[in-house]
Amino acid sequence: MVSKSIFKKIAIFGTFLAIVTNIYTATYPSVHPSKCSWKCTQNDDDIAVDLLSSWEKVVYYSKRYLFDVKEQLLPGKPDEETTKNDDPADIHLMAFGDPQIKGIFSNTPYITRLDIFGNDFFLGHIASTMRRRLHPSHIAVMGDLFSSQWIGDSEFYNRTSRYMSRIFGRDISSLEQIKSEHHDKDGQYQVDWESWGKKLDKIRATEKPWDLGFHHENVYSWDPQNEDSLFINITGNHDIGYSGDVTYQHLSRFHELFGSDNYWIEYDTDTDHPWRIVVLDSLLLEGPGLQNEFIDVTWEFLYQLFERRFKGSTVLLTHVPLYKEEGICSDGPETRFYPEVYEPEPYKSKLLRSHNHLSEEVTKRVLNLIFDNNKPGIILTGHDHVGCETYYNKNSTSGDWKASKKIESPGELLSVQEITVKAMMGEFHGNTGLVTGHFNKKTGLWEWYFSLCPFTIQHVWWISKVSALLTGLLWSIYILL
Ligand SMILES: *[C@@H]1O[C@H](CO)[C@@H](O)[C@H](O)[C@H]1NC(C)=O
Ligand SMILES: *[C@@H]1O[C@H](CO)[C@@H](O)[C@H](O)[C@H]1NC(C)=O
Numbered sequence: 001m002v003s004k005s006i007f008k009k010i011a012i013f014g015t016f017l018a019i020v021t022n023i024y025t026a027t028y029p030s031v032h033p034s035k036c037s038w039k040c041t042q043n044d045d046d047i048a049v050d051l052l053s054s055w056e057k058v059v060y061y062s063k064r065y066l067f068d069v070k071e072q073l074l075p076g077k078p079d080e081e082t083t084k085n086d087d088p089a090d091i092h093l094m095a096f097g098d099p100q101i102k103g104i105f106s107n108t109p110y111i112t113r114l115d116i117f118g119n120d121f122f123l124g125h126i127a128s129t130m131r132r133r134l135h136p137s138h139i140a141v142m143g144d145l146f147s148s149q150w151i152g153d154s155e156f157y158n159r160t161s162r163y164m165s166r167i168f169g170r171d172i173s174s175l176e177q178i179k180s181e182h183h184d185k186d187g188q189y190q191v192d193w194e195s196w197g198k199k200l201d202k203i204r205a206t207e208k209p210w211d212l213g214f215h216h217e218n219v220y221s222w223d224p225q226n227e228d229s230l231f232i233n234i235t236g237n238h239d240i241g242y243s244g245d246v247t248y249q250h251l252s253r254f255h256e257l258f259g260s261d262n263y264w265i266e267y268d269t270d271t272d273h274p275w276r277i278v279v280l281d282s283l284l285l286e287g288p289g290l291q292n293e294f295i296d297v298t299w300e301f302l303y304q305l306f307e308r309r310f311k312g313s314t315v316l317l318t319h320v321p322l323y324k325e326e327g328i329c330s331d332g333p334e335t336r337f338y339p340e341v342y343e344p345e346p347y348k349s350k351l352l353r354s355h356n357h358l359s360e361e362v363t364k365r366v367l368n369l370i371f372d373n374n375k376p377g378i379i380l381t382g383h384d385h386v387g388c389e390t391y392y393n394k395n396s397t398s399g400d401w402k403a404s405k406k407i408e409s410p411g412e413l414l415s416v417q418e419i420t421v422k423a424m425m426g427e428f429h430g431n432t433g434l435v436t437g438h439f440n441k442k443t444g445l446w447e448w449y450f451s452l453c454p455f456t457i458q459h460v461w462w463i464s465k466v467s468a469l470l471t472g473l474l475w476s477i478y479i480l481l
Contacts, residue, residue, distance in 0.1 A: 004481050011474040018471045021464035025125065028455050029133055030068035031061075036453035038092050038134060039436035072133060088273050091437030091446075093315065094136035097382045097421035097428075098144040099123055100238060101163060103155050120166040122426055122461045127168055130432045130453065136229050137220065138277070139168075142382030142421050143236025143319030145258075149245060153253055157189035160257045171226065178256060196252035204293060209304050212297065216265040230265075233258040235281045236319045236382060237354065243289030244338055244351030251294060262301040266310065273439045274312030275446055278305065278370060282320040282381075286362050288337075288351050306369045313446035314377035315435070316370055320355065321381040321420050322392065323363035324403035329388035329420060331356040356384065367392060367401045371416055378435060378448040379418040387422025387431070387452065391415045419450045426458025 029036035049057060101123070102116050131139070146159050157179060164170040184190040203210050221227045240250040240261070254261060261281035268274050284298045326332035335355040338348040358366065371377055371394070379392075392401045396413035407415040421433040436449045455461075 004478070007474070007478055007481065011471065011478055014467055014471040014474055018464065018467040021460060021467060024456075025461055025464045026129075027065075027069050027072070029129065029453055030065050030072065032453060033064060033068040035451045036130075036133070036432075036434070037451075038090065038434060039438065039449035039451065088268065088271070088439050089137075090439075091138070091275070091315075091435070092134065092136045093138040093140060093435040093437070094130060094134065095140045095142055095317075095380050095419075095421045095433035095435060096127065096424045097142045097387070097431065097433065098236065098385055098423040098425065099141065099163070099167065100144050100147040100423070100425060101159055101167070102147045103151060103159060118462060118465075119426065119458065120162055122430065122458045123424060124167045124169065125461065126424060126430045126432060126455055131229075134434070138230045138232060140232040140317050140380065141234060142317070142380060143234040144238045144382060145233065145236065146238050149238050149241040149250065153190045153249070154184075154188035156253055157257065168231070170231070175257065182256070191249060191253040191256055193248040193252040196255065197248045200293075200297075204296075208300065209307070210297070210300055212262075212301070213260065214263050214301055214304055216263060217269070218267055219265050222259075232277070232279060232317060234279060234317055234319055234382070235261045235283055237283055240281075240283060242352050242354050243284055243287050243295060244348055244353050246284065246290060246294060248291065251291075262298055264305055264308075266308075266312075269310075269312070272444060273446065274310070275437065276310060276312060276314055278314055278316045280316060280318040280366070280370075282318040282358060285366070286352065286355075286359055290348065290351055302366065302369045306372060309373075311373060311375070313375045313437070313448075314370055315437070315448075316377065316379040318379070319382050321357050321383055321388070322366070322379065322390075322403070322418055323357045323360040324390055328390055328403055328405060329384060330386035331384040333357045333360075335359065364401055367394070367416070368399070371414065374414045376414070376445055376448065377416050378437075378450070379416060380433065380435065381418060381420045382423070384420050385423040385425070385428055386420075387428075388418075388420040389450070390418045390420075392418060417448065417450070422452055426461075429457060430455030 024031075049060060052060060101120065104113050104116055108116075145163055146156070151159075157175075161172055161175055164172050164175060179189045182190055182192055203212060219230060221230055235254060239258075240246050240254050251261070260279075261284070262279060264276055264278045266274065266276045280301070281298055284294045287295050289295050321329065321331070323333060333356060336353040338351050338353045340349050342348050357363070374394075390403050390405065391407050392403055392415065393408045394401050394414040402408070403418075409415075419433065422428055422431045424431055432453045434451050434453060438447050438449070439445075440447050
């Protein structure tokens with residue numbers, strides 16, 4: 001029977017495809033073992049691969065891949081003990097750029113719905129694979145968690161719930177608790193922005209420094225009973241809007257579901273190796289804004305931070321990249337304002353509509369307020385999706401900062417690297433950013449390293465799922481034929 005033999009061939013091909021794509025998706029970090037590991041735990045002795053013949057390359061990469069897969073399957077190597085005893089332990093921060101999850105509305109076509117549904121699990125696969133492999137101490141999502149700031153409270157809640165459960169595998173009972181306390185007459189989440197605003201007004205009516213809860217110390221988990229890493233959410237323009245758009249509703253619901261937009265956490269301040277994380281809401285640094293009081297709050301945050309006179313190293317996490325000239329990264333500087341006459345929303349006349357970078361002036365002030373102690377640090381941003389690495393070089397005589405592709409060493413007081421983390425979205429190949437902080441006892445300084453671990457376009461993940469399903473179906477039919 002011809003048809004049956006053809007059928008069998010298709011089924012065999014399908015099986016092969018399913019096996020290969022599923023093994024690949026399950027073990028993808030092993031394809032790039034050093035890019036997908038913390039610095040110092042993996043031998044980076046990449047030999048001069050370019051000099052090898054094609055066949056030798058195949059052998060080299062296969063061996064490297066198989067070795068890494070084996071390491072993952074048989075963990076608990078004795079030398080892990082020694083790294084654990086290292087004092088202080090390395091800092092392992094995992095950063096995800098701009099997931100931008102989309103929403104489903106009543107007019108969304110079914111194919112798009114399926115795509116959005118699958119995309120949540122594609123992102124979830126990346127997050128869970130990388131966490132299982134690397135056990136980060138900190139996880140940061142670089143803003144633009146969602147794809148639009150123009151959504152209602154109920155949709156904002158629904159996406160938060162998908163973000164938490166499908167992508168990051170987190171418990172959503174606290175979220176459900178919030179909804180049970182703050183809902184409309186149909187039981188859908190509704191933020192009480194008026195009381196939130198009143199609380200803020202009350203604080204703003206007091207003398208500075210305002211008590212806005214910016215300070216944290218030695219926090220390694222918000223929920224130590226259930227989690228052994230610290231989860232950090234960062235505001236993006238798609239989560240709260242640019243300053244010309246941000247309303248009380250936008251900001252209060254972010255605060256309620258994702259936590260504060262500005263805070264710092266200081267670690268090990270009484271040791272020889274203090275360091276800190278600074279989470280900065282870069283959307284609310286410049287205007288003209290719709291609610292300029294929010295911008296006041298962010299500057300108040302930076303002044304309080306500066307007043308700490310902190311002695312250690314800083315990891316700055318924020319969404320909008322700092323100012324740099326055209327040509328250094330994919331995005332050049334661009335700032336747009338609403339026109340003077342803006343019919344759809346007249347009250348937005350001339351307000352800040354969007355920006356690719358912070359302005360040059362604001363960038364300088366931010367760097368001087370945060371990196372004033374001349375200790376090394378690292379800046380992680382999101383926003384441009386393509387990714388970029390830049391150095392901010394501080395001139396020792398003028399105190400000015402200049403962005404450049406490289407460390408401009410002679411005469412420079414300090415160079416701080418800014419990493420614009422390439423997006424986690426499938427179109428950008430599902431990346432995970434890995435920051436390793438290592439304390440160098442000889443110099444008495446923290447050293448910071450970054451690497452980017454790519455996955456692949458979402459279609460490969462889809463093929464792995466669909467081919468597995470189809471193959472199962474094909475063999476069942478074959479048996480029946
Ligand atoms: C959010 O999810 C709930 C429960 O599934 C649903 O009833 C509601 O309509 C959703 N909200 C929006 C805006 O789609
Ligand atoms: C960040 O967001 C997640 C998901 O909503 C939440 O569980 C977590 O508590 C948030 N972080 C903070 C500091 O509130």
